[in-house]
Amino acid sequence: MRMSERPEARIQRHLPTADRPAASARSGGISVTCVRLLFIFLSVSLSRVAGKEQAKFPDGDNFDTKLSADMAHTVFVTGGAGYIGSHCIVSLLEAGYEVVAIDNFANSVSERGADGLSRAPALDRVQQITGKELTFVQCDLLDIDALRNIFKLKKIDSVIHFAAIKAVGESMEQPFLYYRNNMMGAINLLEVMKENGCYNLVFSSSCTVYGSPEFLPINEDHPTGKVTNVYGRTKYFIEEMLKDVAVAEKQWNIIMLRYFNPVGAHPSGSIGEDPTKPFTNLMPYIAQVAIGSKPKLTIFGTDYNTEDGTGVRDYIHIMDLASGHVAALKKLQEEHLRMKIYNLGTGEGVSVLRLLKTFEKVTGTKVSYETLERRVGDIDAIYAKCELAEKELGWKSQYNLEQMCEDFWRWQTMNPDGYRSNKTITNGKINGEGKHIATAATNGTNGVH
Numbered sequence: 181m182r183m184s185e186r187p188e189a190r191i192q193r194h195l196p197t198a199d200r201p202a203a204s205a206r207s208g209g210i211s212v213t214c215v216r217l218l219f220i221f222l223s224v225s226l227s228r229v230a231g232k233e234q235a236k237f238p239d240g241d242n243f244d245t246k247l248s249a250d251m252a253h254t255v256f257v258t259g260g261a262g263y264i265g266s267h268c269i270v271s272l273l274e275a276g277y278e279v280v281a282i283d284n285f286a287n288s289v290s291e292r293g294a295d296g297l298s299r300a301p302a303l304d305r306v307q308q309i310t311g312k313e314l315t316f317v318q319c320d321l322l323d324i325d326a327l328r329n330i331f332k333l334k335k336i337d338s339v340i341h342f343a344a345i346k347a348v349g350e351s352m353e354q355p356f357l358y359y360r361n362n363m364m365g366a367i368n369l370l371e372v373m374k375e376n377g378c379y380n381l382v383f384s385s386s387c388t389v390y391g392s393p394e395f396l397p398i399n400e401d402h403p404t405g406k407v408t409n410v411y412g413r414t415k416y417f418i419e420e421m422l423k424d425v426a427v428a429e430k431q432w433n434i435i436m437l438r439y440f441n442p443v444g445a446h447p448s449g450s451i452g453e454d455p456t457k458p459f460t461n462l463m464p465y466i467a468q469v470a471i472g473s474k475p476k477l478t479i480f481g482t483d484y485n486t487e488d489g490t491g492v493r494d495y496i497h498i499m500d501l502a503s504g505h506v507a508a509l510k511k512l513q514e515e516h517l518r519m520k521i522y523n524l525g526t527g528e529g530v531s532v533l534r535l536l537k538t539f540e541k542v543t544g545t546k547v548s549y550e551t552l553e554r555r556v557g558d559i560d561a562i563y564a565k566c567e568l569a570e571k572e573l574g575w576k577s578q579y580n581l582e583q584m585c586e587d588f589w590r591w592q593t594m595n596p597d598g599y600r601s602n603k604t605i606t607n608g609k610i611n612g613e614g615k616h617i618a619t620a621a622t623n624g625t626n627g628v629h
């Protein structure tokens with residue numbers, strides 16, 4: 181059944197598991213219809229307002245985008261079942277926002293619900309953590325009609341655009357796939373936002389747009405564009421497009437957040453990173469070695485111009501990143517910026533070896549590793565200057581490296597098979613079966629699919 185024909189058929193009100201109605205009730209049409217009617221009611225009863233202008237743009241009028249405190253604010257989250265999206269939704273729900281999330285499960289786990297529809301287990305767990313509901317629709321951003329239908333059903337106030345594919349190696353092998361998904365996805369989204377008079381956008385960008393740093397710490401004025409991989413170029417091109425759009429059309433109110441290296445997991449251990457595509461991110465890899473799922477870590481390059489010769493990056497706890505999005509959204513509600521860019525990092529550079537040693541210390545594990553030649557295109561060090569986000573968004577990272585490792589390890593050990601886990605682990609034993617994590621996990625997939 182195509183989304184454009186029966187959009188309501190795929191809408192899921194994700195309820196906390198304990199509160200979920202019986203399967204027969206859920207598969208019936210009544211609750212879905214009620215949600216639909218509620219959406220239509222909201223869409224006609226809410227109206228958009230505007231904010232103040234910054235001097236940068238030649239044709240800027242004075243807008244008033246400030247929404248009154250008692251008005252429910254609905255945020256449309258693309259890529260909501262993914263790593264950053266799911267954690268950000270926790271913070272959004274806790275901050276009182278209503279959330280409509282979409283995902284096509286290109287890189288996130290789905291499961292079939294009793295009603296036959298795909299569910300995002302990550303978002304079920306988000307609701308368990310927060311005790312709040314959200315709306316999820318399985319939708320591909322490339323399907324513009326489906327997107328239009330969702331915007332028709334619910335008045336959307338702001339959008340956070342996470343959805344993208346992000347594997348650097350794959351992007352070099354299949355550039356067209358990356359350009360189509362990331363670029364066309366963004367263009368479709370902007371078009372549908374504009375059609376619906378929704379101009380508040382937070383875009384997930386990356387420090388990769390800076391290329392090789394000309395100075396450190398890197399601030400938002402550092403030149404961009406010398407990007408050596410296709411994934412990074414899609415981020416750079418979308419940034420450039422958003423800059424053009426904001427200049428051409430004064431209604432747009434856009435914040436681009438350049439993330440440094442998000443790691444860790446929600447402190448509950450219930451949600452974390454569980455990609456369905458092969459990955460090379462450092463912390464998940466370290467954890468996989470620690471849990472016995474991979475034999476050893478490969479460190480590429482020990483002759484960089486850094487404290488111990490290994491590459492230096494700016495790791496940021498995923499919940500700090502999440503709170504950065506809430507701060508950005510608040511800013512968009514308070515002011516009409518047209519377009520602003522902020523780094524989200526800690527400002528501290530950490531080497532691969534330091535991360536490894538901290539992980540071992542915090543988790544009490546041993547992580548075997550080998551060293552190889554540096555890879556073409558890898559840079560010595562990159563870390564952020566984050567003063568602008570602190571000054572203008574009132575946001576600053578709170579979590580330290582130990583907490584990043586601790587929280588990631590909690591997620592990994594509580595969920596050895598990621599969201600497919602039905603096992604829990606206590607004191608290094610799975611379900612009291614007497615198997616140590618490393619033994620059991622050797623046979624598991626641990627989120628690598």
Ligand SMILES: NC(=O)c1ccc[n+]([C@@H]2O[C@H](COP(=O)([O-])OP(=O)(O)OC[C@H]3O[C@@H](n4cnc5c(N)ncnc54)[C@H](O)[C@@H]3O)[C@@H](O)[C@H]2O)c1
Pocket residue numbers: 258259260261262263264265282283284285286287288319320321322341342343344345346361365384385386387439440441442455
């Ligand atoms: N994780 C990082 O290290 C990092 C760093 C900088 C920037 N980013 C950016 O942050 C965003 C989120 O990253 P993440 O780590 O959560 O990745 P993720 O892969 O976990 O989440 C992205 C989600 O988007 C979905 N998606 C992809 N294409 C889609 C489409 N066409 N329609 C609908 N859904 C689609 C995927 O299924 C996935 O669930 C991405 O834009 C990424 O480029 C990530």
